[in-house]
Amino acid sequence: MAATWRVLVRGALGRGALGRRLRKVAPVVVPVLLAIADAVLVNGLELALELGVSVVAATALLLRRRFPLLVFLFTLPGLYIGYIWFAPMIGLYTLAALRPGRARLGVCAVLLIAAHFFPYPMSDFELTAYRENTLVLIDACVTSAAPIALGLLVRTRRELAYRVEDLTRSLRREDRLLADRVKTTERARLAREMHDVVAHQVSLISLQAGAVQVSTADEAARAGARTIRELSVRTLEELRHMVGVLRADGGEAAEARGLAPQPDLEELPRLIEMSALDVTYERGVVAGASGAKTVERAAFRTVQEALTNVRKHAPGARVRVRVDPVDTAGGERGARTGPADGADAGRAAQGLRVEIRNGPPDATATAPALPGGGHGLVGLRERAQSLGGTLEARHTSDGGFVVRAEFPYGAG
Numbered sequence: 001m002a003a004t005w006r007v008l009v010r011g012a013l014g015r016g017a018l019g020r021r022l023r024k025v026a027p028v029v030v031p032v033l034l035a036i037a038d039a040v041l042v043n044g045l046e047l048a049l050e051l052g053v054s055v056v057a058a059t060a061l062l063l064r065r066r067f068p069l070l071v072f073l074f075t076l077p078g079l080y081i082g083y084i085w086f087a088p089m090i091g092l093y094t095l096a097a098l099r100p101g102r103a104r105l106g107v108c109a110v111l112l113i114a115a116h117f118f119p120y121p122m123s124d125f126e127l128t129a130y131r132e133n134t135l136v137l138i139d140a141c142v143t144s145a146a147p148i149a150l151g152l153l154v155r156t157r158r159e160l161a162y163r164v165e166d167l168t169r170s171l172r173r174e175d176r177l178l179a180d181r182v183k184t185t186e187r188a189r190l191a192r193e194m195h196d197v198v199a200h201q202v203s204l205i206s207l208q209a210g211a212v213q214v215s216t217a218d219e220a221a222r223a224g225a226r227t228i229r230e231l232s233v234r235t236l237e238e239l240r241h242m243v244g245v246l247r248a249d250g251g252e253a254a255e256a257r258g259l260a261p262q263p264d265l266e267e268l269p270r271l272i273e274m275s276a277l278d279v280t281y282e283r284g285v286v287a288g289a290s291g292a293k294t295v296e297r298a299a300f301r302t303v304q305e306a307l308t309n310v311r312k313h314a315p316g317a318r319v320r321v322r323v324d325p326v327d328t329a330g331g332e333r334g335a336r337t338g339p340a341d342g343a344d345a346g347r348a349a350q351g352l353r354v355e356i357r358n359g360p361p362d363a364t365a366t367a368p369a370l371p372g373g374g375h376g377l378v379g380l381r382e383r384a385q386s387l388g389g390t391l392e393a394r395h396t397s398d399g400g401f402v403v404r405a406e407f408p409y410g411a412g
Contacts, residue, residue, distance in 0.1 A: 032061045035087040043082050054082030061090055068095040072108055080115040088112055089147045096151025109144040116140035191243045198239055206232035227274055264296035265323065268303060275307045277319050284324035285352065292352075295407040298383050299323060299354045302391070305376045306356035306403045316362025317400065326351040326406055351389070351408045360399035380405065 039054030057078025064071040072091035079088045092112060096105055117133075117140045119125055127133075206229050213225035263271075265285070272279045303321055310319055327350050377393050380403070384391040389407040396402055 028062060028065075031064075031086070031090045032058055035061055035084065035090065038084045038086040039078065039082055042084055047082075050082040054078040054084045054087070057082070057084065057087040061087060064091055064094040065098065068098050069104065069108075073111075076111055076115045079112065080118070081120050083120075085143065088115070089143060092144065093147035093151040096148045097155045100152055100155055105148055109148060112144040113137070113140040116143055194239075194243065199236060202232050202235050202239070206236070227276075231274060263300045263304075264293055265299060267300060268321070268323070271300070271304060271307070272321065275311070277307060277310060278317075279307070279319045279321055282320065282322045282324075284322070292407075292409040295352050295387065295409055298387055298389075298407055299352055299405070301383065302354050302380055302403065302405045303356055305380055309376060309401070309403075310356075310358045314358050314361040314401065316365030317358040317360060319356065319358045322353075322355045322357075324353045324355075326353040350410070351406055353404070353406050355402065355404045357396070357402040358400045377403070 035058030036055060039051060039058055043050040043054055045051065057075040060071045060074040068091070072088065072095050075088040075091045078084045092108060095108060117137055209225045209228035209232060213222050213229065216222055216225070265283075268283075269281065272281050303323075306321075307319065310317055377391075381391045381393075384405050384407060387407050388410070389405060391403070391405040393401070393403045
């Protein structure tokens with residue numbers, strides 16, 4: 001019944017703030033007005049007792065949603081004395097919709113039948129009027145059964161709507177899981193293809209470098225071949241690690257990331273040594289001093305990508321790499337600490353700054369024909385932002401280039 005009122009009121013009232021307020025108040029006020037109109041029409045204005053009891057029963061409907069059982073009991077005197085129907089039927093409907101206990105509804109139905117069947121005063125009851133009593137009893141049973149059936153129907157419809165909504169959410173969640181599974185399968189397939197193609201080529205490079213190392217008598221050539229072979233082996237290790245991450249899912253991916261060796265600041269000197277560039281490394285922080293391995297790994301990748309860009313775009317240029325602790329509140333700490341207390345500065349600092357600065361390229365050097373997709377700096381900037389840091393990349397006035405990144409230790 002309340003749902004019916006809401007539908008009627010929603011259709012009659014427009015939209016907007018006033019319409020929303022009226023739609024909220026109408027389901028509470030309209031049944032009370034109907035019950036009062038029923039009391040006035042049935043009892044008139046002359047019967048003070050009957051009208052008063054009926055109006056009290058109708059007014060009690062204002063609290064029918066909060067106290068449905070108590071409000072229904074308040075409406076029974078209005079039915080018994082004032083012969084009103086709307087108030088007790090609305091009260092019983094609300095009770096069935098909000099508190100649908102079988103025993104409770106059964107007792108309330110019997111009370112409504114009794115209030116409807118027995119006249120007021122009781123002295124007017126004629127036991128021998130079988131035909132009239134039977135008709136009144138049937139009318140009383142219908143009067144009590146109709147609001148209970150409607151209330152249970154509305155409650156069932158509401159529960160069905162909730163279950164349909166839950167089912168819809170479950171189906172959406174299953175669709176997302178299915179999409180994730182498809183992505184995982186595709187990632188595994190791409191990982192296999194990447195491993196087959198790249199690993200094969202890198203293995204050939206390693207074999208060729210090994211052959212040169214064994215066959216040549218030139219010490220410089222042997223050192224270069226040894227470096228190429230070490231780089232190839234290192235590349236294969238990282239490739240296997242990335243393939244494992246791509247093929248793993250959930251906890252397996254986390255386990256694979258935990259078991260695989262991850263580069264940090266300790267690997268920077270070897271990276272610079274094997275870069276075949278003129279690099280000056282200035283270190284103001286000790287590797288592992290802060291314990292933020294994620295930040296150190298991001299710093300390593302930043303230097304690695306910057307050196308790769310120098311080889312591509314500025315062959316023969318001189319490079320300076322600086323790694324210093326940074327206090328996000330007071331600026332760089334590395335400038336105020338010496339090499340001897342770098343570990344203390346690393347522990348006290350709140351972040352890490354990495355700067356790779358190169359000069360102009362050497363005009364006599366030959367630029368290697370290395371492929372590039374233009375995504376290196378974009379990836380570095382995204383990595384820095386994901387850790388809560390920043391990255392700056394720009395040209396310098398002397399024709400060189402500088403890459404500067406800052407990472408807070410809290411993100412590691």
